Amino acid sequence: MTFRYLRSLTLGAAGCMPLLAQAADIDGSQLSILWGVPFAGILLSIAIMPLLAPMFWHHHFGKVSAAWALAFLLPFAAIYGIGAAGAGVVHALLAEYIPFIILLTALFTVSGGIYIRGNLRGSPGLNTGILAIGTVLASLMGTTGASMLLIRPLIRANDNRKHVVHVVVFFIFLVSNVGGSLTPLGDPPLFLGFLKGIEFSWTLRHILPETALMVAVLLVAFFVLDSWLYRREGEVMPTDPTPDDRAFGFDGGINFVLLLFVVSLVLMSGIWKSDVAFNVAGTEVGLPGLVRDIGLIVVTVVSLQVTPGSVHADNQFNWGPMQEVAKLFAGIFLTIIPVIAMLKAGVDGPFSAIVRAVTNPDGSPNPAMYFWATGVLSSFLDNAPTYLVFFNTAGGNPQELMTTLAPTLAAISAGAVFMGANTYIGNAPNLMVKAIAEDRGVKMPSFFGYMAWSIGILVPLFVLLTWLFF
Secondary structure (H helix, E strand, C coil): CCCHHHHHHHHHHHCCHHHHHCCCCCCHHHCCHHHHHHHHHHHHHHHHHHHHCHHHHHHHHHHHHHHHHHHHHHHHHHHHCHHHHHHHHHHHHHHHHHHHHHHHHHHHHHHHCCEEECCCCCCHHHHHHHHHHHHHHHHHHHHHHHHHHHHHHHHHHCCCECCCHHHHHHHHHHCCCHHHHCCCCCCHHHHHHHHCCCCCCHHHHHCHHHHHHHHHHHHHHHHHHHHHHHCCCCCECCCCCCCCCCCCEEECCHHHHHHHHHHHHHHHHHHCCCCCEEEECCEEEEHHHHHHHHHHHHHHHHHHHHCCHHHHHHCCCCCHHHHHHHHHHHHHHHHCHHHHHHHHCHHHCCCHHHHHHCECCCCCECHHHHHHHHHHHHHHCCHHHHHHHHHHHCCCCHHHHHCCCHHHHHHHHHHHHHHHHHCCCCCHHHHHHHHHHHHCCCCCCCHHHHHHHHHHHHHHHHHHHHHHHC
């Protein structure tokens, strides 16, 4: 089983709780930058192996992910002890990976139980409208929820088109990333800021202009590109491969109610304050988070039970995309442990040059550098801990960041959310959308091929944002 190594390490950690509790924090200032090699290795594997060995990667990507995780964990345990390695694993699992996967699974299951029926036709107007609706929904139900709800009907609407890749790429840009920038429900980094004391409506009030500019330019660019392709000879097939003459509507509507439960549970875990917490090998598991995760599991099970089989069949629902994300991100969350620790060490760690780069000579923060540093790292690291690193680098005081240092917090927030679109691994929905598209027969760009799209379209926009706002 792909996660057997995770289970073994967790059980081993449970057997030496006192030792783990003493080693809950890894001192990044004492680490060599070479500890980042396994993380770089798993990123390169995701980027290169589907090109060089597609069949091997398709059947064994879980094993490759596990191998890179062990390439970090085994040497680290041998040098620093089982306590430090085990504490890192427990923290990555309980505080980050398990809640992350539970939420994604709930959203994937609930959205997969909603079928938008009717014979949608992928015209430029309809496609642009779906992208616009998804962008708005992303801040209300999360980038993952909006992406999983709309990617299937969007692909189905365009399955009679010759060119579909650009539709999915712009969907990732807008719905899976930029659209989630206005509320803590939209994207995990903003939710972490909410937990740290940032007001719920702060991002809506402070980065709405940046978001509006990004959305407007991307929608116009998409409409122009899609219209040009739509008018080309042979673009639209003479017959629709998936005709649906039923009236427009929704099947599996009970899942909309369950989706509200998911949003409510996530919001509850941020608002509810409780002193009740369980210390597991040095990692505190709070009662609100525990209730949220149990509630999300219940919602997932209920959705699977109440959704008619015909809805899953119409949606071609299967667990392949979710399994791919779960296996790859397991390796990413484990190999990223030393990288985040080194970043948290600030000027005392191997990445001190990055931390110093965001500060002006007089000691004041440089919003433009915060925007780019947070964004570039969020393109390849998990954007939630990256947000926290720079949140703390800027002082970590929510009241000061919301007022005196508001431009800096706006830059950190925008960088973490917007630049998650730069790569497939910048935000979890990116990889999920890619997997669903490929499952439906869309030949998505490679890792570097997708980056060519993002560099060509998004980076000039980021330069414009820097000039206008930061």
